[in-house]
Amino acid sequence: ELKVEQNPLFLSMQEGKNYTIYCNYSTTSDRLYWYRQDPGKSLESLFVLLSNGAVKQEGRLMASLDTKARLSTLHITAAVHDLSATYFCAVFQGAQKLVFGQGTRLTINP
Amino acid sequence: GAVVSQHPSRVICKSGTSVKIECRSLDFQATTMFWYRQFPKQSLMLMATSNEGSKATYEQGVEKDKFLINHASLTLSTLTVTSAHPEDSSFYICSAPRDPTFGNTIYFGEGSWLTVV
Numbered sequence: 001e002l003k004v005e006q007n008p009l010f011l012s013m014q015e016g017k018n019y020t021i022y023c024n025y026s027t028t029s030d031r032l033y034w035y036r037q038d039p040g041k042s043l044e045s046l047f048v049l050l051s052n053g054a055v056k057q058e059g060r061l062m063a064s065l066d067t068k069a070r071l072s073t074l075h076i077t078a079a080v081h082d083l084s085a086t087y088f089c090a091v092f093q094g095a096q097k098l099v100f101g102q103g104t105r106l107t108i109n110p
Numbered sequence: 111g112a113v114v115s116q117h118p119s120r121v122i123c124k125s126g127t128s129v130k131i132e133c134r135s136l137d138f139q140a141t142t143m144f145w146y147r148q149f150p151k152q153s154l155m156l157m158a159t160s161n162e163g164s165k166a167t168y169e170q171g172v173e174k175d176k177f178l179i180n181h182a183s184l185t186l187s188t189l190t191v192t193s194a195h196p197e198d199s200s201f202y203i204c205s206a207p208r209d210p211t212f213g214n215t216i217y218f219g220e221g222s223w224l225t226v227v
Contacts, residue, residue, distance in 0.1 A: 041221070
């Protein structure tokens, strides 16, 4: 059974700093997703990573995928308050089933 | 704008009644949709996979007679919570994958807050 683990689960950081969220998964998969969730809202799609070595960047966020290590990272550069949210990674199991990590609650302080 | 739309966004119902939540794909056909439940400060848990024209596939531990799923068309799936109880109060979210030509993106609806009193 596929397990997806994120760390850290809680992250409080200062504006302007850099940090990385890690997503490990237990079985082979060819697709990994990153989502953002604001309080009381649904999920916003951030990145879809489809192959080993894939790297995608949008603004201050950059995601990468290492399928051999079964690891994805979400790197935040020069954090700003607007990035405060909960971030989820999700991995495909089998044909179409998405399995989510626990989520990382990110708080960025001025 | 929204690619997958859910309705209602919030609903309050009395214990013992049933409530229906709709999930629509707005500009694409979705042969498969997924229904998730999320309790406060927790992750998303897949409840069932909804397949157009056939029976839904339920995850282990999800009562199929309580959570009725119907996927009658390529753009609409419905989740009906029957005989709702306070412990069914949760955030329910649907999702639908687009085909690979759209980058394999999986879109989520806005979610539906259900409160059972």
